[in-house]
Amino acid sequence: MAEPTDVQHLVKQLMAGAGPEENRALLDALMSGQVSSIFEKLKRDEAPTLRPVPTEIRGFRVGLHLHGAKPPVWRRLELPGDLSLPRLHDVIQAAMGWYDSHLHRFRTGRDHRSPHFVTHFDLDEGEDGTLEDDVRLDQLLTETGDELWYEYDFGDGWDHKLVVEEVLEEPLSRARCTGGRMACPPEDCGGIGGYEELAAWVRSGYDDAELPGVFDDDAVRAHDWLPREWHPDHFDVEEANAALAIAVAEPVAVTGELAGLAEQLERRGIRLLREVLARPLSHGPAVVTDDEATRVIETYRTFLDVIGDGVALTAAGYLPPSVVEQVAERSGISDWWIGKANREDLTYPVADIRTTARALGLVSVRKGRLSPTAAAIRCGHDPKALWSHIVGRLPLGTKDAERQSGWMALAVAGSGVPAQEWRSEISDLLFALGWRSRHDRFSPPPADSATLDVIEQLAGASRVRWREITGVDFAVAATARAVIRSG
Numbered sequence: 001m002a003e004p005t006d007v008q009h010l011v012k013q014l015m016a017g018a019g020p021e022e023n024r025a026l027l028d029a030l031m032s033g034q035v036s037s038i039f040e041k042l043k044r045d046e047a048p049t050l051r052p053v054p055t056e057i058r059g060f061r062v063g064l065h066l067h068g069a070k071p072p073v074w075r076r077l078e079l080p081g082d083l084s085l086p087r088l089h090d091v092i093q094a095a096m097g098w099y100d101s102h103l104h105r106f107r108t109g110r111d112h113r114s115p116h117f118v119t120h121f122d123l124d125e126g127e128d129g130t131l132e133d134d135v136r137l138d139q140l141l142t143e144t145g146d147e148l149w150y151e152y153d154f155g156d157g158w159d160h161k162l163v164v165e166e167v168l169e170e171p172l173s174r175a176r177c178t179g180g181r182m183a184c185p186p187e188d189c190g191g192i193g194g195y196e197e198l199a200a201w202v203r204s205g206y207d208d209a210e211l212p213g214v215f216d217d218d219a220v221r222a223h224d225w226l227p228r229e230w231h232p233d234h235f236d237v238e239e240a241n242a243a244l245a246i247a248v249a250e251p252v253a254v255t256g257e258l259a260g261l262a263e264q265l266e267r268r269g270i271r272l273l274r275e276v277l278a279r280p281l282s283h284g285p286a287v288v289t290d291d292e293a294t295r296v297i298e299t300y301r302t303f304l305d306v307i308g309d310g311v312a313l314t315a316a317g318y319l320p321p322s323v324v325e326q327v328a329e330r331s332g333i334s335d336w337w338i339g340k341a342n343r344e345d346l347t348y349p350v351a352d353i354r355t356t357a358r359a360l361g362l363v364s365v366r367k368g369r370l371s372p373t374a375a376a377i378r379c380g381h382d383p384k385a386l387w388s389h390i391v392g393r394l395p396l397g398t399k400d401a402e403r404q405s406g407w408m409a410l411a412v413a414g415s416g417v418p419a420q421e422w423r424s425e426i427s428d429l430l431f432a433l434g435w436r437s438r439h440d441r442f443s444p445p446p447a448d449s450a451t452l453d454v455i456e457q458l459a460g461a462s463r464v465r466w467r468e469i470t471g472v473d474f475a476v477a478a479t480a481r482a483v484i485r486s487g
Contacts, residue, residue, distance in 0.1 A: 048108050048115040048130055050139045057081050059168035060141055061178075064092065066185075067110075067159035068192045075180040075240065076165070080172040081138030085117060087248065088137055090271060091175045092150055092160060094247035095240050097184030100271050102153035106132055108140070110149060110161070120267035143167060156191040174248055177240040186227050190214065199232035251277035256487035258407045261433065270432045273411065276425070281416030284474075286482040292475035293383040296458040300362060301386060302330045303353050307363065310371030318344040319354065319370070327353065332463035349462055356454050360393045387479070390458075394483045396450040404433055406451030413455050414480035419469040422455075423447040455480065 058081045066073040075095045083091070085106055093100045107116035118129035140148050141164050150160040185195035197212040201222070204210040208219060215222040251274050254262060262273050276282065288296070306326045314320060319327070321342040328334045328341035333349045341347045344354070354370075357363050362376040379385040395406025408429040412422050423446075431444035438445075459476045461467040 046113075046115045048117060048135075048140075050130070050135060051142060052139070053136060054081065054138050057171040058138065059170060059172040060137065060164050061166040061168060062141075062162045063165050064095065065161045065163070066096070067161055069182070069185075069195070071182060073182040073184070076178045077175060078168065078172055078178060079137060079175050081136065081141075083137045083175065085132035085135045085137070086266075089132075089150070089269070090247040091244060092152075092162075093271070094243040095175075095177050095180070096160070097240075097243070098152060098158075099187050100269065101187060102155070104150065104152045104269060105154075107149045107151070109147070110159075112151070114149070119269055121269060124267070153187075156188065156194070158185070158191070175244055177237055177244060179237060180235045180240060183230060183232050183234045185232075186230060195232075198226070202226075202231055203233070246275060246278065247271075249275075249278035249280075252282045252481075252484070254484055254487070257403060258411065258484060258487075261404060261407060265432055272429055272432050273408075276411050276415045276417075276429070279415040279417075281472075281477060282411075282414055282481070284416070284481060285478055286485050288384075288387060288475045288478050288482075290384060292478070293387040296473075296475050296479060297383055297386045297390065299331055299353060299457045299460075299462050300357055300360070300390070301381075301383070303327055303357055304362060304372055304376055306330065307370060307372065310369050313365070313368050313370055316345075317365075317368075319350070324350050335463070336465040349467070352453060353457065353462065356450060356457055359396045359450050360390055360454065362389075390454065391479060391482045391486065394451055394454065396454065401435065402449060402451075404435070405430060405445075405447065405449035408433075409447065409449055409452040409455055410480045410483050414477050414484055416472050416474075416477050418472050419456075419459055420471075422452070426452065 060079050060081060062077050062079060064075040064077055073096075077091065077095060079088070079091065089104055089106075090100075092098075103121060104119070105116050107114045109115075116129070117132035117135060118127055119132055122129065123131065137148075140146070141162075144164050144167060146164045148162045150162065152158045152160070186198065189195050189198055194212065194214070197210075197214075201207070201210040201212060206219065206223070208217075211217065211219055211222060215225075251262070254277065262277065265271075265273050294301075306323060311320060311323050318324075324344050324347055325334075325340075325342045327350050328337060328347060331349075331353065333347070334341050337347060337349065339346065341350070344351050354363070358365070361373055363370055364373050365371075375389055376386075379389055395403055395410060397403050397406055405426065408426045409422065412425045412429070413419075417425055426447035427444040430447070435445045437443035455476065456467060456469060458479060459469045459473050461469055
């Protein structure tokens, strides 16, 4: 019986076109149970070939083609040669219009068995190989006609070919798109076959006769599933470059828990948090003026003023009706609340203020009495001192779910997203981190957290009907950034 090393040699001979005798020897070896060892050895041998890092950085004009799409779906890109493969992944996602919701892989040839690069996810799954993080584009492409292949979503199997059209002697500062054709297929549409069926249906004017069979003659469900305003023939180079600008932007530097969460997502190829931290306002100031501090801490300053040196709670542990009325009146709750607003158990906005004030270490309960803490007393009537205390206490909570939800709330609020969009973005980030709705494992969890409650109070939730705050409050965004940067 042939030794494993001999079998490996025979396999390579067969692949190179060996004769009948060698083929029979290989078959005998395979039948002897050496299959696993053979292919493990071959796999280890098939490492990608890397060229040395060039002494001068050049650029490349490349064509990016979605393999198998008819009519062709393509983009023309100009790329810096020192672009790393993870950043090239970001560029491809943005230029094409993908949502980066699946795994990806770079390989050196069209054949799926070609040498490829591994991601952090692959390493975590026990796979060995050359990590894509350590590879630059100009170590793989050097001259016109050179190719690199990129696969996205191993289920749908979207293969992309990058081919060098021109080597640019002048280095580029960033990636840009100069042309293209056709829209990116919708995510999870079933690969090229599913895409072609969808495209035919849309091009027909949504003719029921062209409705893809996967929808079981339910056109309403098909319309609901299809991305809004998607048309296969649409492409706008300005839209592509706007997406690229976001994709290549560097995130603001973070430390501690948030940095760990960002790294966790990056290792899995998920860019959501990176994109939030890379938004222009995420790089904005992390300080507030005296007037801004006075405004954002107003709700808590009002609450502390009302309780004064402390108040005796009712036998059931609630605030006395007179205190509830004062808090509701002075905070603006009474302007929109339905009812008398004189019972804490029936006036949840007042209860929320008390709950978050206690979580922030501003009040405490001892022997049936609610009193300001030493920290609150030290802050006195200094708005900046109270603001700094609040910054130092966030995010709230001790459990992973509370902390992670709090950090996501701070990241989103600090990025300057309008308040009406906070909750949906936070839920998406939590879903990416692995949290799920209590009702099913396919839905994102709610964005609720004590930290978000505080952020909404700072944004004036008590003064707005049913806490429906909207728009961007730059002082609140700066407050969230102050927490993020303090780590």
